[in-house]
Amino acid sequence: MTLLLATLYQILQMLLVLALAPLLTGWVRLVKARLVGRQGPSVLQPFRDLLRLLRKEVVLARNASWLFRSVPYMMFTAIWLAAGLVPVFTTQLALAPTADLIALIALLGSARFFLALAGMDTGTSFGGIGSSREMMIAALAEPAMLMIVFSVAILVRSTSLAEIADFMMAGAVGLRISLALALIALVMVAIAENARIPIDNPATHLELTMVHEAMVLEYSGRHLALVEAASMLKLLLYMALIACVFAPWGMATAGSGVAAALGGMLVFVAKLAVGGTLLALFETSIAKMRVFRVGEFLGGALLLSLLGAIFLYVSRGV
């Protein structure tokens, strides 16, 4: 019975993240538009964009290989799976034993690896520049991410997301320096990974600064729809991850009923709305960074996460 329920929850979660991801992106865009005094498109606009792209014909470069064609599917699957692993409304998921933070990073890393390969596959100069910049960002963001994982894992003594959420909800750990530093570093990494404003701005096509957009420039039709959907899922994933590790309150735990799970869903939507608003506020109040300063930004994230791990040894109880 428990297994059945867990499987049901798992399927529900996979569908939920898929449905909520475009809504979240639409919400961020709407809030941003309102903040700068524009009307802004409806929250449903990303859905319409994706559907429009799905209906369109795929145009391929003459020298595009099988890799180029298969990358959108691989990337989408990896990120969807990763988003399904993060507990969002209940910790009682069928895949919870595999929902490991390190597995999550590996999934995201392989998605990024394939996208960078695809960027170089057609041999255009933009694709190459995008891939090389993406790899520069990755080389700094991934160690930072791993250090954050290590700090949290040392504190909780587990890298399983469900266990981390349970531990944090139990309130056994108060305000900790290490957690605060890890949170700041994770937010910085999330901003860089999702190509948000100080690092990258996917809404423009300015060759001086574009990173993500340069890699996917050659995609069209359903391939582009998958790539876009994957990046929307990735934004949702990072927000869910931050919510799961640092603010898991409201989530249903093992043993609580279906009502708690439904409540958890509502709380999760509320958390996303708050997170999206904060992100939009942050993005409208800051200017785009030069590409060469990205190293400093992410180096800062790496150092903060390192500091968090160091402080674990001063604080009480570890």
Add this chain to the structure above:
Amino acid sequence: MSDLGYDAAHMLGAVVLLMSFALLYQRRLFSLLNVFTMQALALTATAAWQAYSHGEPHLYITALLTLVLKAILIPVALHRIVVKMKIHRTIEPALGIGLTMVAGVSLVTLSILLVLPVTADATALTRENLALSLSVVLLGLLMMISRRNAVSQVVGFMSIENGLILAAVGVAGMPLVVEMSVAFSVMVAFIIFGIFLFHIRERFDTLDMQKIESFRGESD
């Protein structure tokens, strides 16, 4: 198990330390002054919290002194100096920011390694507070070393003093006289700094220490 007094003190101390790192990260003088104000505000909150949670009313005076001197008077005065000397557009070519941050983290590690064995039998709060404040002091020194502009060196000096106050409020039983004398000596130092800045400016036409060094015949 979780204990709010400890956690909040811990957190506020961390905010002060974090602001030290933010100081190292800034490139423009105005944002430097803003971050310095934030650090002073965090320090005020720390002192007030310690006064409240340990029931030591004299720490409220420390908090008040910090608020008035560090968060209002000195930033406003420095702000005016920067405007008056027309150096508010200065973007400081510091010793590469990334390198400075690496040095900063190593200094924090060093201070933790130093404090842990020395204070083996003290309470967790004291140990942490000492580690944090020693880090803030060392980061202030690093700031003075790595910056070329005299105004940011003054800010570095002031943040060293923030570290001292942080140590003073964390250790139980620090007499008020010590804190008062530290606060006033900083005030005096600040006045002297102000006068010196104007003199340096008048004499050499710049506040960039690297250019001034050449007058001593140290570099060519």
